Amino acid sequence: MQRLLREWHWQRLKRPLAELRLLVLDVDGVLTDGGLWFDPEGRLQKRFDVRDGLGLRLLQQAGIQLAFLSGGRGGATEVRAHQLGIEHCLVGIKDKPPALTDLQEQLGVTAQHTCYLGDDLNDLAVRSSVGLLLAPLDACRPLRRQADAVLNHQGGHGAVRELAERILKARGDWRELEQKGWRDRND
Template sequence: MTETLPKPSKEELVARAARVRLLVFDVDGVLTDGGLYYGPSGEAMKRFDVKDGHALVMARLAGLPAAVLTARSSSIVDVRGRELGLAAILQGKKEKGPALDELLTQFSIPAESCAYMGDDLNDLGPMSRVGLSACPADAVPEVRHEAHFVAQSRGGQGAARELVELCLKASGRWEDVVGLMRRSDTQSILKG
């Protein structure tokens, strides 16, 4: 049995979230429910949560870029990522730690200013590198153990939105983005 690491206090969690300048998400089990649906030609579908998607759009509008980093490759992820206006879509990255380092270099962001949300053992590498590590409620025990923030929601069912809201509220951008949502002229740029 591994030793239990103390979770950050609420104040420390908010401070970590306030420093976030880049959000990075795994896909399967984080932005989706983890189910893989195959047809005769290979992967046919993934289920994404519209509230997670809308949160990623709100983050973009608030000046907080988001990216995906996944070991699998899927045209479905490209389509969804472009639809949401993600800053980067890294697929087929079996070595996620070095891939995260590439993203940090690309955006000139120090690791302590990055949040990463993952759900399985291959996410432990990037989680150990960032200032704010997070996971859905249904992540594997080792990941929940290591995460600074464990969402109340399951993967593909609002976990990503919880992380986005935490970061936007901690950095004082939440009210601005909510105000932006109230204006009807923004509806044409929302596709979450």
Template sequence: MNKKIKLIVLDVDGVLTDGKLYIGSDRVEYKPFHTQDGMGISLAHYTGMKTAIITGRKSEAVSKRAEELKIKYVYQGIHDKLTVLQEIMDDLQITLDEVCYVGDDINDLPILQKVGLPVAPNNAVSIVKEYAQYVTISNGGEGAVRETIDHILAEQYDYKSLIQDYLDGKVLIVQ
């Protein structure tokens, strides 16, 4: 990976979650999120990377988790994900080459075919894996996002020094 990733965009179901829908008898939707993914997002933010969620479904659980993780760009109920991505890129003044997108199903293909770093979790559908530049060892909802972020950070930084600086509370000078 020769490019500098500045934005990580995530689908939710099958990426941040295991892809299963948990709907209680009270009609409330529950989603299991992996804490290691959350730490990965914190590490990405520490380096100055931005994060976004673009998902086809709407869920209060996603809003709550995104707020906890300080994800600025959260778009739910989106059919045309590419148009939303363009709005985010315009706001950040970045190009497609500077974007990593993690998706697991065919509705993610329009973005995966255009970004600089297309990523698929291990349990993504086959056609999505064909378009991915990086396929995680982990499944969606089981640390695939963290694995992706660790991969990017290891390419862009001295990873062990970065982790030590994070643990020491040092302010990272982002260029």
């Protein structure tokens, strides 16, 4: 029943997903599973899902602007953003709404055409700055309750890829990818 209700929410989001111009992602708990690993020298390590990365590359090639917006620091996020060609990697951000608004102004994107994927209480603060607020399956309960929709996958385990596919399907771009596959065209 829960899954059917979630799918109903997604059906009514097809148009906003199709018109999306900017996708902003929290990092810890969205692109990662939220765990923090430290090597013997105390350096932070994070695990990123490679399929999420390909989903982001597909969105880039579809013309959607991407940004990471994280309260955390440590270097792994910046490395992953660089690997994926994501120019807007905002880390160490303690107050997310003003940073998000600045980014939207810089890119000329309205709140209506912005989607934010977050997993915790600090992500709720951006609610009034975005057209869509989404959450992975394992997001905190208050965020899941207030989100426009909840994904079927957990953060760091395919949530971003699921969202990428939903966006591409809403835009009519998925069928060709599904049939012919994808090649990095180095745009």
